[in-house]
Amino acid sequence: MKHLPNLLTSMRLILALFMFVALAAAAGGVPRLSEMLTPQAQFSLERWAFWAFVVASVTDFFDGWLARKLHAESVWGAILDPIGDKVLVCGAVLGLLALGPQPMVVLPAGLILFREFTVSALREVGAGKGVKLPVTTLAKWKTTLQMTALGAELLVASWGAFDLSNDPGVQGPFTLAAHGLFWLAAIVTLITGAQYWEQTHRALSED
Numbered sequence: 721m722k723h724l725p726n727l728l729t730s731m732r733l734i735l736a737l738f739m740f741v742a743l744a745a746a747a748g749g750v751p752r753l754s755e756m757l758t759p760q761a762q763f764s765l766e767r768w769a770f771w772a773f774v775v776a777s778v779t780d781f782f783d784g785w786l787a788r789k790l791h792a793e794s795v796w797g798a799i800l801d802p803i804g805d806k807v808l809v810c811g812a813v814l815g816l817l818a819l820g821p822q823p824m825v826v827l828p829a830g831l832i833l834f835r836e837f838t839v840s841a842l843r844e845v846g847a848g849k850g851v852k853l854p855v856t857t858l859a860k861w862k863t864t865l866q867m868t869a870l871g872a873e874l875l876v877a878s879w880g881a882f883d884l885s886n887d888p889g890v891q892g893p894f895t896l897a898a899h900g901l902f903w904l905a906a907i908v909t910l911i912t913g914a915q916y917w918e919q920t921h922r923a924l925s926e927d
Contacts, residue, residue, distance in 0.1 A: 725790070728783040729800040735776035736808040742769035743815030763881035769815065770874050770882075776808050777867040802855075805863055806836050812870040819877040824899045828906030832866065835913035842920045851923040859912045862905070869905040872898035 741750065746765040748754040757765070783801065813829045816822070843853055875882070876898045879891060 725783040725786045726800060728779045728786070729804050732776045732779045732783070732804040733800070733807055735772045735779075736804070736811045739769045739772040739776065739808075740811035740815045742766070742772070744818050747815075747818040747820070749818055763878075766819075766878035766881040770871070770878055773808070773812055773867075773871060773874060777871065780805060780808070780863065780867065806840065809863075809866050809870065810836060812867075812874065816870065816873055816877055822873075822877065825873055825902055828903050831906045832909050835909045839913055839916050842916055846920050846923065849924060851920060853916055853919055856912065856915060858908065858915070862908045862912045865901070865905045865908055869898070869901040873902050 742765040744750055745754050745757065746762040746769070780801075810833060813833055816825065817829055839853075846853055872894075876895050885891065
């Protein structure tokens with residue numbers, strides 16, 4: 721049981737990889753394989769990718785909760801967990817963009833990627849200087865918001881794969897809500913990035 725949290729985290733990494741490859745293949749980005757796919761197979765891949773993302777997102781809550789419940793916190797888990805989060809989020813963003821032109825998501829998607837890579841670099845530089853960047857409460861909510869927004873955007877991008885209603889009165893409001901949530905996630909993501917930047921700058925200045 722002590723290894724269960726790390727197993728869930730590892731599963732998140734595997735699901736994230738599967739999700740990205742499935743979306744890339746459905747979008748025609750995998751040589752040879754994509755050429756052999758029928759429209760039905762492409763829709764099937766989009767559905768599987770969406771559910772892989774949902775399951776992977778749920779594991780993000782349970783691995784940490786189980787680690788505390790079982791007193792199974794470990795250095796390996798502390799390393800894997802943020803990696804799993806970033807791989808899942810970045811893979812979903814890239815997969816979303818691969819599905820086709822979506823002007824309303826390009827800018828927030830780019831800002832999210834920019835922040836994630838920047839904070840990863842800050843952590844790496846800070847670690848070399850003995851500076852730790854503890855995860856803030858807002859950053860935890862940021863991850864939840866990102867995954868909720870990405871799930872909604874993946875559903876919008878794969879709307880036809882799920883045989884959902886084509887009624888503009890249904891699809892339109894859901895699409896607007898998904899875009900709004902995604903922009904909100906991008907804004908919160910930038911705020912947390914600025915907080916980490918300030919923490920690092922202050923710590924390095926004191927040294």
